[in-house]
Amino acid sequence: MVKLGHTVTTLATTDSITYGRAGNPRDLSNFKVFVVCEPQNPFTANERKAIFNFVRAGGGLFMVGDHMGSDRDNDGWDSPRIWDSLGIKDSFGLFFDTSSTAALSNFSESSRSFNGAANDSIISGPMGHADTLAFHNGSALTLFTANNATAVSHFWRASNSAASMCASARFGQGKVVGIGDSSPADDSTGQSGNTLYYGWREGEDSIVFLNATAWLAAGGATGVELMSFTAAFAGGCQAVVLQWNTGSEQDSYRWVVERAEQPAGRYAAVGSLPAAGYCSGGRDYRYQDTDVQPGGRYLYRLQQLDLNGSRTEYGPVGAEVPSLLPRTLARVSPNPSRGQAVISYQLPRTAAVAVELFTVDGRRVAVYQRGTQGAGPQRFTLPAGLAAGTYLYRVRAGEARADGKLTIVR
Numbered sequence: 001m002v003k004l005g006h007t008v009t010t011l012a013t014t015d016s017i018t019y020g021r022a023g024n025p026r027d028l029s030n031f032k033v034f035v036v037c038e039p040q041n042p043f044t045a046n047e048r049k050a051i052f053n054f055v056r057a058g059g060g061l062f063m064v065g066d067h068m069g070s071d072r073d074n075d076g077w078d079s080p081r082i083w084d085s086l087g088i089k090d091s092f093g094l095f096f097d098t099s100s101t102a103a104l105s106n107f108s109e110s111s112r113s114f115n116g117a118a119n120d121s122i123i124s125g126p127m128g129h130a131d132t133l134a135f136h137n138g139s140a141l142t143l144f145t146a147n148n149a150t151a152v153s154h155f156w157r158a159s160n161s162a163a164s165m166c167a168s169a170r171f172g173q174g175k176v177v178g179i180g181d182s183s184p185a186d187d188s189t190g191q192s193g194n195t196l197y198y199g200w201r202e203g204e205d206s207i208v209f210l211n212a213t214a215w216l217a218a219g220g221a222t223g224v225e226l227m228s229f230t231a232a233f234a235g236g237c238q239a240v241v242l243q244w245n246t247g248s249e250q251d252s253y254r255w256v257v258e259r260a261e262q263p264a265g266r267y268a269a270v271g272s273l274p275a276a277g278y279c280s281g282g283r284d285y286r287y288q289d290t291d292v293q294p295g296g297r298y299l300y301r302l303q304q305l306d307l308n309g310s311r312t313e314y315g316p317v318g319a320e321v322p323s324l325l326p327r328t329l330a331r332v333s334p335n336p337s338r339g340q341a342v343i344s345y346q347l348p349r350t351a352a353v354a355v356e357l358f359t360v361d362g363r364r365v366a367v368y369q370r371g372t373q374g375a376g377p378q379r380f381t382l383p384a385g386l387a388a389g390t391y392l393y394r395v396r397a398g399e400a401r402a403d404g405k406l407t408i409v410r
Contacts, residue, residue: 006217011034017043017051018046019050020053028054031059032059032216032217033059033216034059034061036061036062037182038064038065038070038079039083040077040078040079040082041073041075041077041082042085043085052087052091055172056171056172057172057173060176060177060213060216061177061216062216063178064178064179064182065181066078066080066138066139066180067080067106067107067137068097068098068099068105069106070137079096079182080096080105083096083178089144089147091171092147092169092176093144093147093150094169095142096141097139097142098139103159103163104139107135108135109135109157110134111133111156111165112131114156115153115154121214121277122166122168122208125207125215125277126211126214126277127207129207130203130205130208130211133155133166133184133203133204133208134183134184134199134203135180135184136183136197136199137181137183138182138183139181140157140180141163141167142164143162143167148171150171151168152168153167154167154208166180166208166212175215177215177216179208179212181199182197183197183199184200184202184205184209185199185205186199187200214278218251223250223251224246224249224252224275224304225246226246226247227244227246228244229242229243229317230242231243231298231319233321234288234399238290239289239290240288240292240298240300240319241287241288241289242257242300242317244314245282245284246276246283247282248279249276250278251277251278251306251307252275252278252279253274253275254272254273255274255302255305256271257269257270257271257287257302258302259289261297261299262297262298262299262318263297265299269303275304293321294321294322295322297319297320298321299318300315300316322398322400330345330402331343331345332393332404336407336408337406337407337408337409338410340382341381341382341408343355343393344378345380346377346378347375347397348375350372350375351372351373351400352370353371353372353395353397354368354370355368355393355395356368356396357382357391358392359389359391360391365391387408388409388410390408391406392404
């Protein structure tokens with residue numbers, strides 16, 4: 001997370017869990033994400049209030065549990081019971097299993113059953129793609145979408161899709177993620193004397209945790225700050241080039257490029273690009289529409305899709321494709337030629353003209369600048385002395401062009 005530009009700090013056991021308390025440097029209002037790994041003592045009433053206010057205001061809560069009976073200090077409380085006592089079932093629509101059924105409350109599994117939705121930023125996020133999550137004695141989460149319709153499962157048991165291993169939800173302006181085992185988060189850096197279960201490098205466990213944390217850090221708000229959006233014909237690539245850049249992005253998923261032909265055409269999607277997801281510094285985008293016609297006039301707009309499934313429309317911007325020189329009006333004679341060849345072409349309008357000559361493998365032989373010429377028929381006589389062979393010629397008139405082939409024989 002530090003590599004992504006975040007600051008990470010530890011809340012000591014002597015620190016208080018508060019929200020909105022002036023003078024507390026570790027007050028939750030100073031942070032984007034609160035990660036709690038396998039808590040061993042129930043939260044006090046004030047702590048519960050602080051955690052809920054933090055999430056409501058846009059914070060991210062990462063709830064890491066463990067298996068039923070993981071009571072490390074023998075006070076009668078294990079992490080599943082502690083999380084459930086917070087009231088997460090009614091608010092977040094998530095519930096850690098505390099039953100006596102081992103298949104739900106104390107199981108081990110390396111699961112490859114995951115959410116295949118393209119917009120799942122916990123499965124596929126800034127730290128990569130994860131298709132495996134390994135538990136070593138963990139508990140399942142049950143989703144109660146009647147209590148919170150945003151609750152969604154990301155990994156689940158292969159034998160029971162209702163037994164979630166990793167789930168998330170939105171609450172207020174914030175987000176929460178729950179995972180039912182602390183082994184995937186264990187990177188072997190625990191306190192001396194503790195029994196550790198090094199799962200950080202097992203499968204894609206670390207990717208799941210880092211993607212989930214990045215998703216939480218993006219905050220509950222979604223949206224894109226679009227700074228510019230332009231479209232222009234580029235003769236070099238014979239395409240309309242769209243460019244846009246953002247100042248920031250939160251939970252952006254994809255950009256869809258739509259096009260309509262002027263004056264009264266309907267918009268239709270012509271392409272798409274993946275969005276940044278979360279990007280505090282913005283990003284530059286470029287899309288080339290090569291399926292354009294000479295003389296065409298087009299309107300373009302952007303549909304920005306976010307991870308919630310909502311969309312925002314930007315544009316339109318317009319671009320005009322110049323009329324290309326018809327091949328029949330840019331031809332060479334005689335062809336084949338034993339002497340000097342003459343290229344005849346017709347200009348639809350006044351333009352700066354250049355004639356280029358290439359070998360058949362694309363190597364440019366010469367460029368003949370013709371200066372600015374007026375609309376109508378024009379001629380250019382190729383210099384004598386060209387070696388025998390086949391050549392490609394190109395007549396450029398501003399952004400327009402016409403190509404052809406000629407043969408010199410001796």
